[in-house]
Amino acid sequence: MAPETQQRVAVIGAGIVGVCSALELQKRGYRVTLVEARDPAAGASAGNCGLMAVGAVVPFAKPGTFKKVPGWLLDAKGPLSIRPSYLPTLLPWMTRFLMAARPSRVRASSLGLAALTERALGAYEPWLEAAGIRDILKPRETLVVYETAAEFHRDRADLEMRRERGFGHDFVPHDELRALEPDLADDFACAVRLKGWVYFADPARLVRSLHGLFLEQGGRFVAGRVTGIDHDNGVATSLRVEGQEDMAADHVVIAAGAWSRTLAAGLGDAVPLEALAGYSTTVGDAGVRLRHPITYSAGGFVVTPMEGGLRIGGTIEMGGLDHAPDFRRARTIAQQARRLFPGIASVEGKEWMGYRPFMPDTLPVIDRASRCRNVVYAFGHGQVGITTGAITGQLVAQLVAGEPTSIDLQPYSAQRFA
Ligand SMILES: Cc1cc2nc3c(=O)[nH]c(=O)nc-3n(C[C@H](O)[C@H](O)[C@H](O)COP(=O)(O)OP(=O)(O)OC[C@H]3O[C@@H](n4cnc5c(N)ncnc54)[C@H](O)[C@@H]3O)c2cc1C
The missing domain is CATH 3.30.9.10 (D-Amino Acid Oxidase, subunit A, domain 2)
Structure with missing residues (x-):
């Protein structure tokens, strides 16, 4: 494999989760390409309510x-x-x-949400500063x-x-x-x-500004819909992108929001999203x-x-x-x-x-694919994706880099409903 700084990471989806993941990966020296079917902030990350819902730790199912x-x-x-x-x-x-909705599960979900939301604001601060958008x-x-x-x-x-x-x-x-x-x-x-x-006074501007920072720092953006991920012997090798040549990658991050289920299913993970x-x-x-x-x-x-x-x-x-x-x-x-x-x-x-x-328990999936260890899942953020976008980006980059993660990722396992 190429030395770390030369490794290529393809991040699928330019919503808040994909863009924050791309920035964190770039910080670690990866060559990052964001692949987006439409435009940055074309999905849920635009017209939402913009709350930094740090205490949104009560799961929907109760x-x-x-x-x-x-x-x-x-x-x-x-x-x-x-x-x-x-x-x-x-x-x-x-x-x-x-x-x-059983009480024991509600408590576990609540703890899992809190572990993310209590770190949420701190994770954004350096990026707001770097992008010059503290005012937002x-x-x-x-x-x-x-x-x-x-x-x-x-x-x-x-x-x-x-x-x-x-x-x-x-x-x-x-x-x-x-x-x-x-x-x-x-x-x-x-x-x-x-x-x-x-709150963020314009979540679409937030995503587009962070995407702009990613490009300024040498990131690559590809407009195209990913239709599947090719793999060989448990290693993802390239993305299939509609109407384009296959895109080789050393690591893949699936951050395609509500559309992630099909991509994970293509890798053999049936995730109830x-x-x-x-x-x-x-x-x-x-x-x-x-x-x-x-x-x-x-x-x-x-x-x-x-x-x-x-x-x-x-x-x-x-x-x-x-x-x-x-x-x-x-x-x-x-x-x-x-x-x-x-x-x-x-x-x-x-x-x-x-x-x-x-996801049924309101917790996101932040995990590796079960059969392709160089694919990381980052989706399922429900009603708090704007809040937890930046902290998720940190965790994704830690997983890709093989670093110890700053919180235990077990609650966000892709296999928890298997
Ligand atoms: C009405 C409403 C209000 C909300 N209010 C809040 C709030 O106040 N605070 C809060 O924290 N959260 C809020 N949320 C939730 C938040 O908006 C989401 O959790 C968050 O935006 C999800 O971000 P994401 O990056 O995972 O997905 P998205 O923003 O949906 O991004 C996914 C991207 O992937 C792209 N994509 C999909 N499939 C492919 C493919 N095959 N190939 C390439 N690209 C692909 C899509 O085009 C899209 O751009 C709200 C949501 C709604 C609907």
Whole structure:
């Protein structure tokens, strides 16, 4: 093999995870090529809510979720929908999701999430500095607003789980909330301020700027869709790229977000990764002054004061990767933003859909392929990929370089559902 500095790494996918992995590999002297089917930030990493959700350590699968699901499905404005034709395909994932809701698994997932999120901000800082984009990270912390005191009390188990993992909150009574956010409807009972949950004011600019830094430092970008990975005797040798010559590589990183399942399956790893679509509308002329990102607990969506306007994002749609976006879901949550801001001038704007790459236990996969030890998986970051992109990049580079990893990667094993 070539000496380390001459080794070639192909990273598939230029979302936040791929770009951060590419930078970390470049730092270690690898010759890195990013291969992207569309453009940098073409997937989930663009129109999302941008939160550095450092305390997002409560997995999606937990006992309480199941009680809520039937009500959500029956409510056309609810935060979850499942395309009926997709239900048979979804069932195996749903079964695993159910199993992941057992208390012991919930605790393990929560610990696994915390190990990543507590290192998340520190991992970004050098890259924000190097790319000259420190301004993109806004120090304002997220507020969760509650309609009633009872609703706040129902959220206490989640708040407690976060506190146990080291992520606290401040209680914000009604009057203080009014003072913090004067344009918010005045009948919210209370809120909590989630400590450390700052935000990126434009996640697409974040990814594109980091990608720009990668190119400046000599990285190579190839536009093309990877259709498979050739291997020989347990070693990946090259990528098949649609309409192009095969691309030889000494190491491969699969960071193709929700599309990673097919690539892993081609290497013999059946990973239960689902695409959970989410939507957002960015309203350029909302006429509302918002200082903090707001999570509207009852509506299941987030409003973030982005550079491009007020972004209203959230909702979960399960229907696989092959359907056309149903932007009525974006409009439904945008309309509900009127409940938060009675004076909002408009809820129309730029609509977007992205696929959260989701594992049944909410933990990502950060691991080597079982049959090709020179292939590293980095996908499945669910609702916290923006938060954990940079720390994942560090771990990926450690795996590729054969260094000891800074945290135990066992919780993120690709084989945990095998
Ligand atoms: C509505 C919504 C709100 C969210 N809010 C937040 C938030 O506030 N905070 C947070 O931390 N996270 C949030 N998320 C989650 C976050 O957006 C994702 O976890 C993250 O963007 C995933 O990044 P990724 O790099 O893994 O995937 P992606 O960004 O999807 O990137 C994958 C890339 O791989 C490319 N690709 C796919 N297949 C191939 C192939 N075969 N060959 C070449 N290229 C390929 C795609 O084109 C794509 O560009 C949100 C998500 C949604 C949908």
